[in-house]
Each structure stands twice: as C-alpha cells, then as structure tokens.
Amino acid sequence: MPQPPSSYTYNHTQTNITSLISHLETHNIPYSTDPETLTSKANTPHSPAQPHETPLAVFFPTSTQHVSTILKACHERLVAVTTFSSGTSFGGALTATRGGICVSFEKMNKIVRLNEDDMDVVVQPGLGWVELNEVLREKGLFFPVDPAPGASVGGMIAMSCSGTNAYRYGTMKEWVISLTAVLANGSIIKTHNRPRKSSAGYDLTHLLIGSEGTLALVTQAVLKLAILPQNLHVGLATFTSFQHGVNVVVALQKAGHQLEALELADGPQMHCVNYSRLAGQVFSETPTLFLKFAGPSTALLTDQIRAVEQLCKAQNALSYEVTADTHRIDVLWGARKCIGRALLTMKKHPSDLFMHSDCAVPISNLAALVEGTHELIAAAPSRNRKEWFCANVGHVGDGNVHSSIICPVADRLAVERVLRQIASLALRLEGTVTGEHGVGLKLRDALLEEVGGQGVEAMRRVKRALDERGILNPDKVFRLEDDGGEERAKL
Numbered sequence: 484m485p486q487p488p489s490s491y492t493y494n495h496t497q498t499n500i501t502s503l504i505s506h507l508e509t510h511n512i513p514y515s516t517d518p519e520t521l522t523s524k525a526n527t528p529h530s531p532a533q534p535h536e537t538p539l540a541v542f543f544p545t546s547t548q549h550v551s552t553i554l555k556a557c558h559e560r561l562v563a564v565t566t567f568s569s570g571t572s573f574g575g576a577l578t579a580t581r582g583g584i585c586v587s588f589e590k591m592n593k594i595v596r597l598n599e600d601d602m603d604v605v606v607q608p609g610l611g612w613v614e615l616n617e618v619l620r621e622k623g624l625f626f627p628v629d630p631a632p633g634a635s636v637g638g639m640i641a642m643s644c645s646g647t648n649a650y651r652y653g654t655m656k657e658w659v660i661s662l663t664a665v666l667a668n669g670s671i672i673k674t675h676n677r678p679r680k681s682s683a684g685y686d687l688t689h690l691l692i693g694s695e696g697t698l699a700l701v702t703q704a705v706l707k708l709a710i711l712p713q714n715l716h717v718g719l720a721t722f723t724s725f726q727h728g729v730n731v732v733v734a735l736q737k738a739g740h741q742l743e744a745l746e747l748a749d750g751p752q753m754h755c756v757n758y759s760r761l762a763g764q765v766f767s768e769t770p771t772l773f774l775k776f777a778g779p780s781t782a783l784l785t786d787q788i789r790a791v792e793q794l795c796k797a798q799n800a801l802s803y804e805v806t807a808d809t810h811r812i813d814v815l816w817g818a819r820k821c822i823g824r825a826l827l828t829m830k831k832h833p834s835d836l837f838m839h840s841d842c843a844v845p846i847s848n849l850a851a852l853v854e855g856t857h858e859l860i861a862a863a864p865s866r867n868r869k870e871w872f873c874a875n876v877g878h879v880g881d882g883n884v885h886s887s888i889i890c891p892v893a894d895r896l897a898v899e900r901v902l903r904q905i906a907s908l909a910l911r912l913e914g915t916v917t918g919e920h921g922v923g924l925k926l927r928d929a930l931l932e933e934v935g936g937q938g939v940e941a942m943r944r945v946k947r948a949l950d951e952r953g954i955l956n957p958d959k960v961f962r963l964e965d966d967g968g969e970e971r972a973k974l
Contacts, residue, residue: 555669574923608637650880
C-alpha cells in the first residue's frame with residue numbers, strides 16, 4: 484500500500500496548465516478557459532463556491548479514452564481534477580478547492596445499448612435520468628431512481644443518490660450492475676460484465692458508487708431497469724401534525740403493504756409550494772402525505788387504497804384523495820417534485836443562501852428528528868432569525884428528511900451551527916448525517932462523528948491506494964490528511 488505523503492502538492496502554475504492544454508489539444512479533446520464557463524462548473528444555486536474555488540480549464544471528453552488521456556496527463560503533472568455532469572449536487576461537491584481542471588461529461592450523454600430482454604441499459608455518465616426514461620417509456624420500461632429533475636447518471640452514481648421512489652425501489656446502489664471507470668493514473672477498469680449477480684473478486688462497483696469522484700471517474704454504466712408501474716394512482720392526505728403522517732407510514736409497514744412512494748411535507752413546505760406557484764393548484768398548508776399506488780392486480784390495489792384510507796382516518800386526517808386521472812396525478816405529484824425549485828423562490832434577496840440537512844433515521848424516529856430540528860432552529864442565536872425560512876420534507880418511507888433553511892448570507896455561520904446540531908441529533912436518533920446527497924465539503928466533520936477517526940482513516944487508505952497523488956476531487960468526503968484537528972472538529 485502506498486505510504487501517506489507528508490503533504491499532497493499540486494502544480495497549477497500557468498506554465499503547467501498551458502502545457503497540459505497543449506498536450507490534450509494534440510488528442511483533439513475540446514476544452515474551454517472562458518471565465519463564465521469555469522464558474523458554472525463549480526458554482527450552482529444549490530452549492531455556491533468562492534471565486535478562487537473554480538477550475539482553471541474545463542475539458543469536454545467524448546470517450547473513455549479521452550478521460551484516460553486527461554487523467555494520465557493530470558497525474559503526471561500533479562493537477563487536481565473535479566468533475567461535472569449537470570450540476571444538481573449539494574454540499575460543495577463541485578467546488579474546485581485546489582483549482583486544477585474540471586472534466587465535464589456533457590458530451591458523453593448517449594444510450595450505448597438497450598438490452599430489452601435482460602432489462603438493462605448501457606449509458607454514458609452525462610445522460611439525464613429524465614431523458615433516459617423518455618426513451619424507455621415506449622418500451623414499457625423505466626429506470627426507477629428519481630432525484631431532482633436535471634440530474635445525470637454520472638452524478639447520481641458519484642453521490643449514491645435516490646429520490647421519491649427509494650421507498651419502493653431502493654437507491655442507486657441497487658440499480659447499477661457494473662461500471663467502466665478511469666483511475667487517477669489513467670488506467671481503465673471494468674468492474675463486471677452484465678450479470679445480475681457475481682461473487683468474482685472485490686465489489687468495485689459499489690466501492691465507486693457514492694465515492695463522489697474521489698476514487699475514479701465513471702465513463703459508462705450498466706443499469707438495471709424495471710417495468711413501468713401499472714394502474715398508477717396518486718394520493719394526498721393532510722393532517723394536523725407531522726407525527727400523524729409518520730404514524731400512518733409505520734402502520735403501513737407493520738401491515739405489510741408496499742406502496743410505490745411515500746413522501747411527507749410539513750406546513751411551511753406546502754406554503755413554499757403555494758408561494759412559488761410552480762404547482763397546478765393551491766394546497767392546504769398543513770402536514771401533507773403524498774402517496775403512490777401501482778400494481779398489476781387491481782384487486783390488490785383497491786385493498787391498499789382502502790387500507791391507507793382507514794389508517795388516515797385513524798389519525799384524524801383532515802383530507803384524503805386518491806386519483807387515477809392523468810392530469811390530476813401530474814398536479815398532485817408535480818407539487819412534490821417541484822419542492823426543490825420552490826424553496827429557491829423563498830429567497831428575499833439574490834444573495835440569500837439555500838442551506839439544508841439530509842439526515843436519515845429509523846422511520847419511528849422521523850417525527851422526533853423534525854420536532855428537534857424546529858427546536859434547534861428556534862433556539863438559534865441570530866439577530867436575523869426572523870428572516871429565516873425553514874421547511875421540512877421527508878422520504879418518509881425510508882426515514883430520510885430534508886430540513887431546509889433560506890437565510891441572509893450574513894447568517895451563514897449561525898445556520899451552519901444549527902445544521903451541525905441537526906446532524907448530531909440524527910446520530911443520537913440512530914441515524915446518518917446524509918441519506919442521499921453525499922458528504923461533499925460540508926459534512927466531513929459530521930462523517931467523523933458518525934464513523935469515528937478509524938473509520939475515516941480506513942477511507943483515506945482506500946483513497947491513497949487508488950489515487951496516491953490525491954488529484955481526484957481533493958478535500959471531498961474527508962480531509963486528505965489528519966492535521967490533528969479532527970477530534971476538535973467533531974460536532
């Protein structure tokens with residue numbers, strides 16, 4: 484195993500970057516040094532970066548070989564590398580903390596091969612999941628993992644994301660069969676072929692999923708597919724408290740019912756949807772449970788809908804609606820899917836910050852996490868506390884909740900303290916600090932509390948084995964070196 488270097492060093496002098504560009508030009512790899520393009524690859528509305536945290540050049544490969552050539556040259560020249568697919572990630576995952584260059588996969592956005600009989604598809608990393616499903620729909624198939632619209636397969640793999648379908652179908656880890664990836668030194672690896680199971684060697688596929696571009700760059704993926712849901716119905720129930728919605732979900736689990744999706748938003752989150760005008764109607768601004776039902780058996784579907792109605796009545800639901808009408812489905816589920824964009828409309832000034840947590844806990848502890856989050860925010864010592872907008876929405880079927888705060892930029896440190904406290908609360912409730920958005924820069928200290936110093940050091944050893952010079956997305960997930968301050972950095 485490579486010995487840990489005393490210090491990771493990079494060479495981002497103008498001379499070295501110019502040499503890199505000149506070398507890659509001979510391989511006909513497109514690139515840009517346009518300042519606006521450079522900024523766009525590190526700075527997004529959900530994850531802003533400082534002016535000095537942008538790449539010095541952006542390369543646009545069109546093949547695995549291009550990526551290999553880029554990384555081999557960067558490895559030899561000690562140039563740091565970040566990546567970009569579509570820019571929907573959170574927590575500073577795109578930030579070029581060391582400068583260096585960015586590899587943008589927007590030109591690698593093709594479906595390579597669809598294997599209908601095997602129900603799998605081979606794709607490039609720049610392909611969006613929405614665009615993929617548009618092609619698959621006419622075949623009666625779909626790819627179930629559904630993060631925010633706009634996300635691409637490469638970023639979804641890097642962050643091990645999920646979405647509203649995770650309750651029924653699981654996360655990205657369950658839907659990737661194998662990967663083609665390029666290591667830091669330019670070596671190309673293939674983790675497996677296309678079997679649905681394999682016990683051949685180490686599971687490199689799942690090692691790379693969720694590694695946030697710190698171990699290798701994925702250039703091709705084999706994804707599992709599912710049959711399009713049949714007899715789709717969407718429901719909506721409102722309650723006087725968040726706990727009542729959680730109680731319905733817990734009862735559903737115990738009764739053995741498996742719905743397509745279960746999502747729970749609090750009152751402020753529904754206010755946000757109304758304020759944004761992104762949904763097709765005005766909704767009650769009370770805790771709201773969104774439900775999806777589907778299945779080949781109409782009899783079983785009817786039983787599920789009736790069972791949920793009875794459970795909602797037992798929790799004194801204020802309203803309950805289920806529909807199979809396509810337009811009505813689009814309105815109801817569209818309200819859930821617009822929440823991320825709706826939150827941004829709550830900014831009172833363009834410089835206001837969107838900050839959030841992504842904790843997950845056992846389902847029975849979800850209401851305690853949301854209640855505790857409200858208490859921590861209310862107790863925050865800030866002069867501008869009344870200027871904050873706070874809301875919660877949960878993938879309640881798997882215990883994952885997003886607590887969001889829109890605040891003036893002057894309150895960044897105060898909100899960061901609150902979010903650290905929320906992460907600590909989630910751990911006390913036997914949960915995790917991130918369910919689907921990844922660690923990035925913002926949750927490195929929280930990760931330390933979750934897995935401990937030895938756990939983080941084990942991750943460092945894996946990083947050093949695959950990227951001994953530390954060029955791939957440096958500073959993400961954990962600090963490259965333990966500077967002796969990790970114990971002090973705990974929450």
